[in-house]
Amino acid sequence: MLQDLRQSRGVFRLKIRLHDDGVLIGWDIERRPGYDPKKRNQYGNPTYVAPVHTFVGGDFREAEIFNGKAVRMGWYIHPKTGERIETDF
Template identity: 45%
Template structure:
């Protein structure tokens, strides 16, 4: 009888550990990303240009700001402090600029304001791949006129250029080499749920 109880308890240990691990991630979402380098990539859909773009993390800290954001002025930079946002809030404005009459800078009015989850969307398989084989986690944001697409992949050093793998999320940018599209990108249309191919 004692032997049977001991067997049952031993069998439950992995289950208890898994539940504890899951609970830890809910209380401390950053545990999943410890020891990893993170890179932010921010651009916009073709023919979309927004003014006064700002990104804030769930703590209210500004993690990105740009006077003008479009596809052609894509930004890529390491995420300082390696804090993967639980959520991101993106805002942009219209009517910004210098007011000659009042002699003050006018910040304009917010016309885009979107908050969306980030950390919880990144699959454990992607993080395990980084733990086992190295690389940086890229967090990618593409501004639309009516929101922000969020995606991710793994960045590793190649011979001349970085190699990206394991893409996921709302979009993947096209792979362009020497001015030619080698592999098309795609994005998920939020209205229809369809995957639409792009050449950028």
């Protein structure tokens, strides 16, 4: 993962989620393919490019939400039982 991050631009994200029974740790690399800071919209702001996350790992992953609905369920590993639990957040 670190070698890929060094070769290609991106942002390493370390994520911490507090749970009633412990702490969950997650990570990924965020990239915005096609983003060009010189491209501007009609208001002069940089054109938005949605992020793409790779090398997702750890104790949890967020759901992918589109138009208010989960198109990919999120999940987390329960800190005490080790059970994988699916979520819509």
